[in-house]
Amino acid sequence: NxxxxxxxxxxxxxxxxxxxxxxxxxxxxxxxxxxxxxxxxxxxxxxxxxxxxxxxxxxxxxxxxxGTLDTVIPHTTIRRRIAEHMVLSKQTSPHVTTVFEADMSKVVAHRVDNKAAFESDGVKLTFTAYFVAATAAALKAFPLVNSSWSEAGLILHRAVNIGMATSLGEAGLIVPVIKNANDLSLLGIARSVNDLATRTRVRQLQPDEVTGGTFTITNHGVSGSLFASPIINQPQCAILGVGKLQKRVIVLEDNSGYDTISVRPMVYITLTFDHRILDGAVADYFLAKIVDILENWT
Known part of the structure; x- marks a missing residue:
């Protein structure tokens, strides 16, 4: 037919x-x-x-x-699972995306000052570690974002388990989970990011390392994207999208109230959230908290 x-x-x-x-x-x-x-x-x-x-x-x-020039590429198991999960998510949750931008000057400076010390411990200090740390702190401040919808009521998760979407190229992606991220130092988070990302790419993850997530981060900026509207990883409430870190000219106000022009390392961050659980104001407060942590990193 x-x-x-x-x-x-x-x-x-x-x-x-x-x-x-x-x-x-x-x-x-x-x-x-x-x-x-x-x-x-x-x-x-x-x-x-x-x-x-x-x-x-x-x-x-x-x-x-x-007799055509078209080629049929059979679906892999992982591609079918991704497809099913993405369609299910869009059919399950009313998706809304809000966008903020953050000045990463203090994070960049901190990374420059501490990169060598981390490397001496065998850990590569990536920007992803900062985003995980900031998100974990924000989730503790806004526990409603660390929740799941059920017909009986909202399920507030005690554990802050942050998944990080990791690309496998054309093969798809996997989301390993950093368990109890809020209890880890920046060094501990960076070590987990390194370890999970490495073992994801060589397919050496254990089943319990890709389950139990309560929130997800996708760093689409690594492929050059400025901002995106990611799909929620069900049954979670929201997903954070991190864009490309890019120097941009921005307008700042000095102590005297005058405008000044400055070049700063800026990044767009997006939050796609389930509107059944969150309204726009709470989602914005949560994202603003992440921005505040990043912009005032010490």
Whole structure:
């Protein structure tokens, strides 16, 4: 069974179909060249409501066409799991994303001053460690963000277990979890980041190291992205996105109240959150807390 060419689908028709879960392949079009019109899709909705027939949201099976230059790449197990999890998340939680920016000057200075000392302990001090530490502190200040939705009520997690999305290139990604991150020093967090990231890439993680997360961070900035709207890692409440650290010209106010121009290492950070659990104000307070910790790092 093939799929017919539906031609142009108007925004109104697409909206009605989406609202009613209608597969437009099942609607007989009466417009020019068989185009599906608003009247057609409304008629289909009315007919289904009268007959009580279930509306199909499943596309007909696609039979590969031979003789083309297309290549079918079989899905890997990890790709199927990622796909299922991402679709489930978008269907489960009303996603909202808020964006802040942070001046990383003090973090950059601290890293320069302490990188050698960390290396003497066999630990690479990455910016990810700072974001994990700042997030762990913010989660303790705003426990509602460290929660999960259930029909019985909100589940507030005592443990602060932070997952860090780690890319495997085209193979997908895995989210190892730093358990009880709020109890670790920056050195302890950096050591965990190094260890988990290394073992993730060589597929040496244990099952309990990829479960139990209560919050997730994705550092998409490592691939050059400035900001993004990541998908929540269910059943968590939110996910933090970290953009590329980039020097930018910004306007500052000096002690006399005059504006000055300065070049600072800046980063955009985003929080995608479940609007069932959080409202915008609380999400912004949480993100502002992370920014405050980063900008006043000592």
């Amino acid at each position: 093939g799929i017919r060419d539906l031609g142009f689908i108007s925004p109104v028709v697409a909206k009605i179909a989406a609202e009613h879960g209608i597969n437009l392949q099942m609607v007989q079009g009466t417009g020019l060249n068989g185009r599906v019109t608003k009247k057609d899709v409304l008629g289909y909705v009315e007919a289904d409501q009268v007959s009580g027939a279930p509306q199909s949201s499943t596309l007909p099976h696609l039979t590969p066409v031979t």
